[in-house]
Amino acid sequence: MAQEVRGVVARKQGEPVSVETIIVPDPGPGEAVVKVQTCGVCHTDLHYREGGINDEFPFLLGHEAAGVVEAVGSDVTEVAPGDFVILNWRAVCGQCRACQRGRPWYCFDTHNAKQPMTLTDGTALSPALGIGAFAEKTLVAAGQCTKVPEVAPAAAGLLGCGVMAGIGAAINTGGVGRGDSVAVIGCGGVGSASVLGASLAGAAKIIAVDIDDRKLEQARKLGATHTVNGKTEDPIEAVRALTDGFGTDVAIDAVGRPETWQQAFYTRDHAGTVVLVGVPTPDMRLEMPLIDFFSRGGSLKSSWYGDCLPSRDFPMLVDLYQQGRLDLDAFVTETISLDGVEASFEKMHHGDVLRSVVVL
Known part of the structure; x- marks a missing residue:
């Protein structure tokens, strides 16, 4: 049954974002619903709001996230409800010419969820980088969920984009x-x-x-x-x-x-x-x-994306974090609520933060 949750939406280019009710459908084949625990505020989200990526408004922002799988589609085997995961925007297909040549980090046909999340009036949302995680729950392709040992989600989620890219x-x-x-x-x-x-x-x-x-x-x-x-x-x-x-x-x-x-x-x-x-x-x-x-x-x-392969690199980096050799906590400048995303964009613009992290 579809669920109503709160999410951060950019309706028009350059306008402040708003927290709105969004509809998350049940997962279909190859899909998963994830209960988001944390999501970092990345400069790419600001690019989306400013129309610097494309003009497919309205956007459901957020993509640098960690959380727990709540439900999966009937054919999903790689993750299961209850798994702690980092979301990634490079769910490789395994079939394109890059994947077939053993270079899946260059995959040319990465997967996203097929069903749209919507506003309450039925307007389809464009999820940032195919994720849309400034929301209490989000629908993604199951391959976008990388299972890792459960650690502090505010730190782990940053591997989903900026820290991994660097x-x-x-x-x-x-x-x-x-x-x-x-x-x-x-x-x-x-x-x-x-x-x-x-x-x-x-x-x-x-x-x-x-x-x-x-x-x-x-x-x-x-x-x-x-x-x-x-x-x-x-x-x-x-x-x-x-x-x-x-x-x-x-x-x-x-x-x-x-x-x-x-x-x-x-x-x-x-x-x-x-x-x-x-x-x-x-x-x-x-x-x-x-x-x-x-x-x-x-x-x-x-x-x-740092030429990464999430299934290879995320678990390795989480292991380094657990060993105390990778200081992910240093990147978390502040934790905020969904209502604080717009203000965090201004802090980012002035160089006041490495990362603001939304905690849900």
């Missing part, structure tokens, strides 16, 4: 290894997680770059060995000075702007790797001498 950008996409040097440009939630990922991988020198001293201090706590304030220093010159003039083995742009991407490009060593994990807007353009791409060599990569 750690994965360093380890999976950038291939950071023992003894490497790494620059991370932009130390919000994703960039700070990239710093942590580089530290986990054994990087010898991790240079955090930002224009906010508060974020740089947090980056130090998560493993940065050096910091550069881009307001007072030229990031390219500063990073090169810290690497004997050579640049870093890996440079990660966790902002996603033309100027920060160029900083990453020119702060890396010859044949080094640039990783773009910050999300640009569709209007952004890049103009650079083509000869620089040729003459510097190396790799230029985009990292989508």
